[in-house]
Amino acid sequence: PQCASITPVCVDLADWGATEAALQDVGPIDLLVNNAACATLQPFLEVTPDKFDQSFDVNVKAVLHVSQMVGRGMRARGSGGSIVNVSSQASQRALREHAVYCASKAALDMLTKVMALELGPYQIRVNSVNPTVVMTDMGRLGWSDPEKSNTMMSRIPLGRFAGKGPDTPSSHQRTRRR
Template identity: 60%
Template sequence: MDVKFDGKRALVTGAGKGIGRDTAKMLAQCGAEVFALSRTQEDLDSLKKEVPSIHTLCVDLGDRQASKVAIENIGAIDLLVNNAAIAALQPFLEVSHDQFTSMMDVNVRAVIEVSQIAARTMVARKCGGAIVNLSSQASLVALANHTVYCATKAAVDSVTRSMAMELGPHQIRVNAVNPTVVNTAMGLVGWADPKKADPMRARIPLGRFADPSDVVNVILFLLSDRSAMVNGVTLPIDGGFVASGI
């Protein structure tokens, strides 16, 4: 994508794998100073080998204090991508308290608290900024065995709108992207079985699941000045799944 982030400082959570990793690499390629956060040191080490300019932070967002210290130590942040999430699938009647608590903690609470830290640096410098939250098609439709995951992503959509309303006067734009199944290790957790994946794929008018680049390109657009009047949007990247109403 022909966008430039020269002079911008960007934080990407969940940057060890998949969409987060590719986003961090593309932001660096487009000129940003990138801080990549992951709970897995091995993933960060391999990312650093690929792109030596990227700064890496190994911290589990489930650890509130460690996360707060690590992110505050970054200093000024211009661009934030809240990508980190966990997905543990259970039938509704088997949903556990532990699953609910852990997924809400990382998928929702961490989005709020990381965004608070980043946004405070933007407000203090009076230079605006952009935040993109990774939501999901699962926030918009019901999916079997995804009760808690769907709930967390619906919460992310709501948080995104509230953030956009309150941070907008500070020229901080906040948007979310809502991908369909993405061809990453996490995205395929619940869709490896062709008996399950094929009917879902058949409901997508474009006839395929998303590739990571399909999502990354939209994230970069929403972070860039090319979307200067886009704020508070939850944008499906789903090949027409939701629009089709199938």
């Protein structure tokens, strides 16, 4: 491992019982970064209950659950800590076929504010970051089409998505190729 003091834990975060079992023997946690997410793109009129539940289970409910477990430990130790929730700019802007993803990230932003309010007195800082599209496999799924991505990239001062890989050229590279 790159950092011996970090132990990865692999678990389906939508499964509360499995999550509790996986975190039961993990030592004291001073910093938690909630970065797991899922997105299924569906037009608003075609959103299905299973995809809605999956998004909210992973993008909101899992953050609440893991943060409760970690936050209780931080509070009990009395030494404070920090929780960072990775949200998205999609929480603040409507995107076609992203109704459920946008809604789940907006819910995460408000959850973050409530967590900060309630955990602050215990010296537990809670913040969220709202990056643009990150070109992971999930990001490529929704944003590889230049017709869709050019509008979004035109609003980004750097003119590119985060983590841009070789198969997703920046808008500057696209302009040169035309």
